[in-house]
Amino acid sequence: MAAKIYTNKDASLVPLKKKTLAVIGFGSQGHAHALNLKDSGLKVVIGLYKKSKSREVAKKLGFEVMDTADAVKAADVIFVAVPDTVIPEVYAKDIAPNLTAGKTILFSHGFAVLFGDLKLPKDINVILVAPKGPGHTVRSQFVDGKGVPGLIAIHQDATGKAKEIALSWARGIGATRAGVFETNFREETVTDLFGEQCVLCGGASALVKAGFEVLVEAGYQPEMAYFECLHELKLIVDLMNESGLAGMRFSVSETAEWGDVSVGPKIIDGSVKKRMQKQLKEIESGKFAKDWIQEYKNGYPRFNAIRKEEAAHQIEKTGEKLRSTMSWIKQKKLKKGASQASYVSSSK
Ligand SMILES: NC(=O)C1=CN([C@@H]2O[C@H](COP(=O)(O)OP(=O)(O)OC[C@H]3O[C@@H](n4cnc5c(N)ncnc54)[C@H](OP(=O)(O)O)[C@@H]3O)[C@@H](O)[C@H]2O)C=CC1
């Protein structure tokens, strides 16, 4: 039997009405869930650490902001929206001591439950609502009357109501407008890590950079390389997103379609698939998670060095210049150290 796709007609806001929902962390996902749930008529409070740079942002957007432990005490449903590597310490210090029977803890990625060694009491619900898109898009799509599709998963159902709570939350953030699919924590975590490393973020940015560098090193203008390898990628991917590879091939020229099917597989060949399979094994075995947690514990020495190098790549300067004439592209001011929530799509 085909798996069910849950939409608005399968999910009600009633299970979350008259409940207090705490969003712990006000970054990319946190601000989006909080604003969408508030606009859906639900009661949301924000839990943050004392020195969080997002306290003022959340207050300005009309939220009651509390210390994390107080927000957990006040809430029926607690969304843990802090970075995956940070979850274990926030959980142990501020969340676990305040989790009483019947409360629900909600994640939007299963990483910490799989790899973070959280001591989850048996008498709480543990659920996942994972939008399949970045937090800022979860918000901007909601404001436009649309939604980012999502996943739900139930790790523990202490009250017998875990699934209706997950679907209700998915409705509140707009995910059931697009479609919600049920999975489990492990499948969500493995596939999400695989997608972001091999295709969506890692694979795509390495492909873009390689194409840009090949053209520039061969003497072509960086602006030409940017248009061909980054700018137009979005327009092509939009067509795939709307109607699949076939829809994209319907719109591009026959010459482009022939280049796609005859040359593409020579560039992204079987050796790439082999490396993807190896990476999938490292994700499944927990090796990727172990190394990433260690990098976090070491204070990000490699991560910070790579971030610096990436920010200095010629493609970034070229892009900044070319995007400045396209006023409809929202120019995010990527201020170093600013709250992720300082870039917000406004309320309806
Ligand atoms: N980014 C995304 O689009 C997606 C994220 N997810 C998942 O959502 C969860 C949250 O990720 P994301 O929204 O990216 O997180 P962000 O990095 O955008 O935001 C993190 C929030 O946590 C706070 N924070 C950071 N460090 C600490 C700390 N040591 N103690 C307490 N609070 C801290 C930040 O504070 P401050 O405001 O002061 O910076 C911020 O408010 C993760 O589980 C992630 O995997 C799932 C799908 C997509």
Ligand SMILES: CC[C@](O)(C(C)=O)C(=O)O
């Ligand atoms: C693709 C990156 C992502 O997995 C996402 C937006 O879904 C993330 O964790 O940010």
